[in-house]
Amino acid sequence: MNVSRPQNIAAALPDVVTRYLTAHRAxxxxTAIAAFSADATVIDDGKTYRGTAAIEAWLTRAAGEYTYTTELIGAQQSDATHYTATQHLEGNFPGGTVDLRYQFTLDDGRIERLIIEP
Known part of the structure; x- marks a missing residue:
């Protein structure tokens, strides 16, 4: 399912994904770490973080490294457990703007895997 109208984008994503994205933005x-399963994996910027302790450290570092705004600009459901949210970021990081795909794999109502890439 591709959604193009901004007011309907978040509706295309499951609650756990929107809860994570909202918490991460804030x-x-x-709240963000509570969306992950205990043995979840995050792959971001070529690095892999396994388990909630490593993911929490990544979230904490990412929150303080740069100042930026995010806007959800796209959402797609591949199947019952795979979703992609496309976020537009603007801030003081190298390049200043980027669109990133957050590729979620869900298991039992939690995020089991998250891959973030352009």
Whole structure:
């Protein structure tokens, strides 16, 4: 399912994904980490983080490294457990703007795997 109208984009994503994205945007690490399963994996910027302790450290570092805004600009469901959210970021990081795909794999109502890439 591809959604192009901004007001309907978030509706295309499951609650756990929108909860994570909202918490991450607000830099609410406790709420963001609660969206992950205990043995989840995150791959971001070529690095892999396994388990909630490593993911929490990544979220904490990412929240303080740069100042940026995010806007959800796209959402796609591949099947019952795979979703992609496309976020537009603008900030003081190298390049200043980027569109990133957040590729989620869900298991039992939690995020089991998240891959973030352009």
């Amino acid at each position: 830099r609410d690490t406790a």
